[in-house]
Amino acid sequence: MSDCFLPTTEVFGSNVFNDSCMRERLPKNIYKAFRRTIENREPLAHEVADVIANAMKDWAIEKGATHFCHWFQPMTGLTAEKHDSFISPTSEGKVLMEFSGKELTKGEPDASSFPSGGLRATFEARGYTAWDCTSPVFVKEDGKNITLHIPSAFCSYNGDALDKKTPLLRSMDSLDKQGMRVLRALGNTTSNHVEATLGPEQEYFLIDKEYFEKRLDLVLAKRTLFGAPSPRGQEMDDHYFGTLHERVASFMHEVNTELWKLGVSAKTQHNEVSPAQYEIAPVFTTVNVATDHNQLTMEVLEQVALRHDFVCLLNEKPFAGVNGSGKHVNWSACTDDGINLLEPGTTPHDNMVFLLFLSAVIRGVDKYAKLMRASVANTGNEHRLGANEAPPAIVSIFLGDQLMDIFEQLANGGAKSSKQGGNLKLGASTLPNLPKDCTDRNRTSPFAFTGNKFEFRMPGSTQSSAGPAYVINTIVADVLAEFAEELEASDDMEKTLEEILARVAKDHKHVIFNGDNYTDDWVKEAEKRGLPNMPSTVEAFKSIPDKEHVELFERQKVLTERELHARTEILLEAYGHEKAIEAKSMVNMAKRQIMPAAVEYAERLASSINAVTSAGVTSTSQKKMLEKFCSLIDALDDSTAKLEVAVAEAAQIEDIPEKAEYYRDKVVAAMTAVRSVADEIETVVDAKIWPLPTYAEMLFLK
Incomplete structure (x- = not known):
């Protein structure tokens, strides 16, 4: 029976070597030893790894x-994988299927072929991948190829982090350690760990494959570099949450099935604001697993789309x-025994644990706002942030009224009460009274509290x-x-708590804004408040190795100064490479597609004028049209040459930084000039000879 027709409860996690699978297949002592490794944050013993590896191999072969x-996440922003077979030749000319604990826990990909920011030279090739046993192993089907995927960290021969997972795991340890210090100081003796949870909402576009293959800009640069506006866009507000097109719904169904098999709890799906735009969102899980699942989600979206x-x-x-x-990255923190530390409760004004963790987030975001901005910077997001569609x-x-x-x-000296939401009456006898939340939502805020978590809306798709x-x-x-040091040294816990909360409320009130972040007035107000504004991706990247950032990451043992500088170089270099690809693609398209179409149209106009004139008729309008159009051709030629x-x-x-700045200041401006005239040409040229699928076709035709 096809997976599409199996009950969801049977499909979910069927390709994951998860806890229930391990409990079933591992000897009890091995399973318990593995659980101790996870729960106590201890290294995995070699003898335990050998038994687990053998069980994994048998399970994977059955699949x-x-x-x-x-399976690891280098600084390319994508995932990487080097496949090895289970076969081991024998002296009899046959093979055994083997998989050892060493192969499970350690791999050796070429570290010099990935971005390293100077941490590795070309001739220094050795790098290591290490199994991240906190994220489940899974089997992935790529056509007829079926492979056991082992989520891993990636480091250099010298131990420098060359990936995105290693600092994430380090930061999880840091949050766990400092969070538990605070909880113990407040008298919590039952919780053993503090973990961050995450729920990344993923937005994406779907266009017909036929149109994609005719657009060199989409193939190479992943975005359109040319395109006159469609006569219809999103102004009717009719796509958001609209009825799913049958073809799109079929695609979504298969995406869900593939993700559920991989243990990804895909929950929400719907049409987004733009035509041809959609969203998928999962149920929350630990930050490490959620990150792996989001990488899988992006891969599955791209793979399944092609099948449709x-x-x-x-x-x-x-x-x-x-x-x-x-x-949208929805972030919260909870304990291993189920306490959401950002859950306000019914009387948040006297929930000291909640208020203290809330204050920690507020102070951290305000103190390191530049770092928050840098964490979401890339070439695509530079076009999105601040465009009256995103923060x-x-x-x-955003905190909300309550x-x-x-x-x-x-x-002002202490919280004594909390505003309550009450009930909402809709005025129809058949409709129930709805319990009203204590505060509204703010979709324009970059970092909004949304009930029991913060929604970081700035990250790019x-x-x-x-x-x-x-x-x-x-x-x-x-x-x-910081808070833990004060609390641990306190002789009067209640007084110390009040002092911390009052200090944060006074010192960081300027970062709280509950209004419309899209307005020009807010930009002016933010400047008065002293909040940094870095619309440029290059500017954001250059702030990463600031002294206070280096000290922060080294203090919490998440990144060394060497690793932080390397990341800055990698990001700036990638910015330059991406802009170069865009610019070269634009030149190619302008010279080989748009210019020939424009010249052909001009020739047709000229032939038409000659024909009309030969007939003894005045062709004033056509001549003006030709003159204006030829001036556009000249402008396209001139701007392309520049x-x-x-x-x-x-x-x-x-x-590298100088090159990135040059691309930002000079190349991008030259690209804008080429696009401006090319898009005007598109609005004039006969549709039958225009070589590129238009916005109207790509966004509205399925």
Whole structure:
């Protein structure tokens, strides 16, 4: 029976070597030893790893797997995998199927072929992958190829982190340590660990594969570099939550099935604001597993789309003039015994644990706002942030009416009450009274409290959630460490708590903003408040190795100064590479597709004028049309030539930050000039000879 027709309860997790599978297949003593490793954050013993590896191999082979791979997340932002088969030749000319604990726990991919920011030279090739046993192993089907995937960290021969998972795991340890210090100081003796939880909402576009293959910009740059606006966009507000197109619904059904088999708890799906845009969101889980699951989600979206003759576009801004795609990172912290530390309860004003952890988040976000901004910077997001569709590049916090009231009470000497939501009456006898939340939601805020978690709305759709997550983990852990020192030294706990809460409320009230973040007035107000505004991706990246950031990451043992500088170089270099690809693709399309179509149209106009004139008729309008159109051709030729010069000049710059700045300031401006005239040409040229699928076709035809 096809997986599509099996009960969801049977499909879910069927390709995951999860806890129930381990309990069933492992000897009791081995299973208990593995659980101790997870629960006590201890290294895995070699003899335990050998037994687990053998059980994994048997399970994977039963699923049809012939290979295994360490699945890791290098600084490319994508995932990587090197496949090895289970076969081991024998002297009789046959093979055995073997898999050892060493192969499970350690791999050796080539570290020099991935971005390293100077941590590795080309001739220094050795790198290591290490099994992250906190994230479940799974079997993945890629066509007829079935492989056992082992979630792993990736480091250099010298132990430097070359991936996004290693700092995430380190930040989880830091948050656990500092969070538990605070809880113990407050008298909690039952919880053993503090863990961050995550629920990344993934937005994406679907367009017909036929159109995608005709657009070199989409194939190479993952976004449209040309395209006149469609006569219809998103102004009718009719796509958001609209009825699913049958073809899209079939695609979503298969996506869900594939994700459920991998243990990804895909929960929500719907049409998004822009035409051809959609969203999928999971149930919350621990930050590490959630990050792995989101990487799988992006991979599955792209793979399944092709089976339905779609292409899934994950770029933050694939189409100008309509909303781009984000990845809202919903972050919270909880204990191993089920306490959500950001759950306000019915009387949040006297919930000291909640108020203290809330204050830690507020102080951390305000203190390290530049780092928060840098964690969501990339070339695509530069087009999205601040475009009246996503939060601006200014980091602020939305608390809502209830918590804002409590925050103000704390600043004035202590909170004594909490606003309540009450009931909402809809005025129809058949409709029930609805319990009303204590505060509204603010979709314009970059960092909004939404009931028992914070929604970080700035991350871009292509980004790994690991970066924003480990930044939040680290800054919150650092502030919790400050609080813990005060609480542990206190002789009067109640007084110390009041002092901490009052201090945070007074010192950080300027970062709280409950209004409309899209307005120009807020930009001006934020400047008055002293909040940093970094619309430029390059500017954001250059702030990463600031002294206070280096000290923060080293203090919490998440990244060394060496690793932080390497990441900055990697990101700036990637920015330059991406802009170069875009610019070169634009030149190619302008010269080989748009210019020939424009010239052909001009020739047709000229022939038409000659024919009319030969007939003895005046062709004044046609002549004006031809003159104006020829001036557009000249402008396209001129602007394209200038773009070529700018790209050539950028290629001569060796200094990575200087090159990134040149692309931002000179190349992007030249690209804008080419697009402006090309898009105007599109509105004039005969549709029959225009070489590129239009916005209207890509966004509205399925």
